[in-house]
Amino acid sequence: MKSILLATASAALLGMATMAQADTTIELQRFFGACEADYGTVTDVSKAVGECGIITSLVNKFEAENPDIKVNVTTVEWPGYNQLNAQLASNAAPDVVSVHYSAISDYSTRGLFMPLDDLFASAGIDPADFSDAARGGATKDGKMYALPFDNWTMLFHVNLNLMKEAGLVNADGTPILPTSVDEFFEQGKQFKEKTGKPYLVQIYANETAAYMRIFYTLMMQQDYDFFKDPSKIDLSGPEAKKALEFMKKIHDEGLSTLDMDYSAAVSGFSSGEGGIEVNGTWLIGDLDAQSKEEGNALSGGYTVYPVPQFYPAKNATYVDGHGWAVPRGDRDEDKMAAIGKLFKFLEDNDYEWARTGHLPSVKAVFDMPEFKALPHRDKIVEIAKIGQTLPEGVMRQFALQDIVGEELAAAINGNKSVDDALARIEERVNDLLGNL
Amino acid sequence: MAESYRRSRWSNALFILPYMTVFLSLLVFPLFWGMWLSLNKSDLFGGARFIGLKNYYRVFSDPVFGQAVWNTVIFVLVSVPTLVALGLFLSLALNKTTRASSLLRGLFFSSTVLSVTIVTLIWRFVFIPGDGLLALLFDKMGWEQIGFLSTEGWSLFSVGVATVWWCLGLPMMLFLAALQQIPSDLYEAAALDNASRWRVLTRITLPSIKSTIVLVAIVQIVMQFQLFGQAQLMTNGGPAGSSRPIVLYIFDTSFIRWDVGMGTAASEVLFLIILLAAMVQYWVTSRKGEA
Numbered sequence: 001m002k003s004i005l006l007a008t009a010s011a012a013l014l015g016m017a018t019m020a021q022a023d024t025t026i027e028l029q030r031f032f033g034a035c036e037a038d039y040g041t042v043t044d045v046s047k048a049v050g051e052c053g054i055i056t057s058l059v060n061k062f063e064a065e066n067p068d069i070k071v072n073v074t075t076v077e078w079p080g081y082n083q084l085n086a087q088l089a090s091n092a093a094p095d096v097v098s099v100h101y102s103a104i105s106d107y108s109t110r111g112l113f114m115p116l117d118d119l120f121a122s123a124g125i126d127p128a129d130f131s132d133a134a135r136g137g138a139t140k141d142g143k144m145y146a147l148p149f150d151n152w153t154m155l156f157h158v159n160l161n162l163m164k165e166a167g168l169v170n171a172d173g174t175p176i177l178p179t180s181v182d183e184f185f186e187q188g189k190q191f192k193e194k195t196g197k198p199y200l201v202q203i204y205a206n207e208t209a210a211y212m213r214i215f216y217t218l219m220m221q222q223d224y225d226f227f228k229d230p231s232k233i234d235l236s237g238p239e240a241k242k243a244l245e246f247m248k249k250i251h252d253e254g255l256s257t258l259d260m261d262y263s264a265a266v267s268g269f270s271s272g273e274g275g276i277e278v279n280g281t282w283l284i285g286d287l288d289a290q291s292k293e294e295g296n297a298l299s300g301g302y303t304v305y306p307v308p309q310f311y312p313a314k315n316a317t318y319v320d321g322h323g324w325a326v327p328r329g330d331r332d333e334d335k336m337a338a339i340g341k342l343f344k345f346l347e348d349n350d351y352e353w354a355r356t357g358h359l360p361s362v363k364a365v366f367d368m369p370e371f372k373a374l375p376h377r378d379k380i381v382e383i384a385k386i387g388q389t390l391p392e393g394v395m396r397q398f399a400l401q402d403i404v405g406e407e408l409a410a411a412i413n414g415n416k417s418v419d420d421a422l423a424r425i426e427e428r429v430n431d432l433l434g435n436l
Numbered sequence: 437m438a439e440s441y442r443r444s445r446w447s448n449a450l451f452i453l454p455y456m457t458v459f460l461s462l463l464v465f466p467l468f469w470g471m472w473l474s475l476n477k478s479d480l481f482g483g484a485r486f487i488g489l490k491n492y493y494r495v496f497s498d499p500v501f502g503q504a505v506w507n508t509v510i511f512v513l514v515s516v517p518t519l520v521a522l523g524l525f526l527s528l529a530l531n532k533t534t535r536a537s538s539l540l541r542g543l544f545f546s547s548t549v550l551s552v553t554i555v556t557l558i559w560r561f562v563f564i565p566g567d568g569l570l571a572l573l574f575d576k577m578g579w580e581q582i583g584f585l586s587t588e589g590w591s592l593f594s595v596g597v598a599t600v601w602w603c604l605g606l607p608m609m610l611f612l613a614a615l616q617q618i619p620s621d622l623y624e625a626a627a628l629d630n631a632s633r634w635r636v637l638t639r640i641t642l643p644s645i646k647s648t649i650v651l652v653a654i655v656q657i658v659m660q661f662q663l664f665g666q667a668q669l670m671t672n673g674g675p676a677g678s679s680r681p682i683v684l685y686i687f688d689t690s691f692i693r694w695d696v697g698m699g700t701a702a703s704e705v706l707f708l709i710i711l712l713a714a715m716v717q718y719w720v721t722s723r724k725g726e727a
Contacts, residue, residue, distance in 0.1 A: 106694070206672045
């Protein structure tokens with residue numbers, strides 16, 4: 001009897017000890033999708049592919065290495081700011097949340113995100129470790145409000161098999177891409193004539209972000225400062241009109257797929273419905289993996305490049321990035337220390353995240369042989385130099401994206417004239433920014 | 437009666453306390469708080485500043501709001517008669533006691549139990565260009581594909597089709613319940629008089645369920661004015677705002693732009709529209725009572 005009692009007591013103590021091991025819980029909220037079925041128990045990050053797989057296995061690995069810390073992950077639909085706003089308004093925000101650099105100002109100016117400089121110092125994270133683009137994106141008013149995780153941008157994902165068919169491949173196997181607006185239309189027409197398919201696969205339906213990113217890029221390439229005053233957009237210059245007319249002409253000349261929403265565009269390119277997909281860095285890992293499989297439209301024929309420089313004024317492309325922020329809230333020292341540990345772990349494993357296709361936020365990763373050996377990275381690293389964000393004082397960038405994208409789409413699809421659309425963007429954006 | 441009055445105590449009110457608590461805290465308080473917020477410059481995180489009717493001025497001078505009201509009115513004008521007519525047609529066709537009609541009733545009602553996410557996902561498979569059901573059908577017939585979700589006019593139509601499919605079950609069931617209340621001797625008398633089917637429909641069936649037709653129409657008007665999920669998930673209000681309903685405008689203004697004051701001002705306008713519809717219902721039913 002005594003031995004049974006002792007055994008029971010020991011088992012209970014052991015159980016309590018195990019429970020006590022995970023004594024700090026971090027509530028982490030993120031987008032990047034859900035893939036528990038495939039990666040729920042994977043701790044070998046090198047085996048993971050794609051944004052969701054890599055971040056899920058990174059968190060698993062962190063938990064395995066830190067048994068005293070549990071990370072409760074909540075996955076939200078991209079971009080997740082509606083949920084975050086509701087949580088912040090009801091003082092129920094998570095401990096760590098995924099953010100875009102372009103959204104940080106909205107929260108930092110209202111004191112809704114914590115400045116992280118002290119946390120970084122205590123966790124051994126040196127801000128100088130990050131690339132200028134990443135650190136700049138996460139820094140507002142001289143303070144860092146997020147752990148920089150990457151930089152991303154829109155790219156030209158190229159189906160080399162179709163480009164070969166169109167006669168748009170150099171002798172060395174690289175694609176012939178346009179270096180000016182005129183060349184774009186020449187090559188686009190040639191592609192269409194030879195393959196019978198549209199040159200570009202673009203996201204035209206139920207979407208505003210893609211329109212906006214390309215429009216900003218085209219204006220940046222003309223060195224046009226449309227947010228000279230961050231509280232006002234200025235599209236009165238001929239550069240804005242030129243950019244939108246270019247986008248509209250692509251539609252009018254039938255050089256793009258039409259009516260596709262995001263997922264239709266992704267699957268459309270994968271099944272060979274067009275030559276070049278205009279989409280983000282995050283697709284590189286998945287598309288490259290597809291090209292290594294047999295019997296599909298991209299088999300042995302995928303490559304990727306930054307959006308070409310169409311205008312001579314400046315080699316530029318609109319970039320944004322992902323980071324990890326800590327919303328306001330009362331947290332004890334242990335929890336803050338656990339968050340610091342998690343951030344240090346994510347910084348140390350930035351190479352793994354860079355396998356998604358995003359550009360690393362940590363400078364040292366650019367020089368790692370493993371990173372250099374990743375497919376296509378040599379072609380896109382220049383984005384770290386040519387990437388350009390909106391000025392940090394521009395607020396509500398996600399709301400602006402909807403307005404700008406909606407009006408651009410109206411002009412491109414012929415529902416409005418180019419002049420009307422640009423005028424309406426100015427009116428709507430300036431009304432929004434003037435009434436914050 | 438007098439006895440029961442004498443025995444009534446204030447403590448009896450405790451029986452309604454749970455309901456009153458929920459009613460007051462979740463309905464009455466937010467209603468008045470919303471009215472107050474609409475007179476303030478405010479975002480989601482406090483800092484309200486009284487600005488009088490400026491939010492209403494901004495809402496009414498915003499062409500995007502005008503477009504949203506127009507879209508919603510058009511949507512209600514088309515979807516509600518469709519729901520009433522189709523619901524009535526189905527209930528008449530299925531007002532039988534056969535096994536097949538029971539099965540079909542269940543089948544037609546089944547869409548109603550689905551969440552808006554599933555409904556829009558299903559209809560996305562139908563409307564999406566390229567691999568969508570209609571796109572494949574159009575290809576097969578040799579017709580040019582239509583961008584149902586990205587073409588002005590078609591986008592609101594597509595949202596309407598999904599909505600009718602989703603909401604059809606309730607009108608059908610209400611009509612069926614009403615049809616089964618009609619005394620069978622009326623039909624027997626009509627049969628003895630050798631009345632035609634059309635005459636039976638227009639002289640017996642429809643007059644007998646008139647109040648249900650009005651009820652279904654009013655309920656659907658109130659429901660369809662609150663169109664949101666389908667439009668947000670299928671078209672996100674596009675293209676060019678041509679399928680943006682009022683609630684999506686309120687959502688965008690309050691939660692994407694953080695302009696809660698202006699969003700609540702737009703909500704109050706929607707509240708007035710729905711209140712007007714409810715008053716029409718009251719007016720129609722009380723007139724019938726007088727007659």
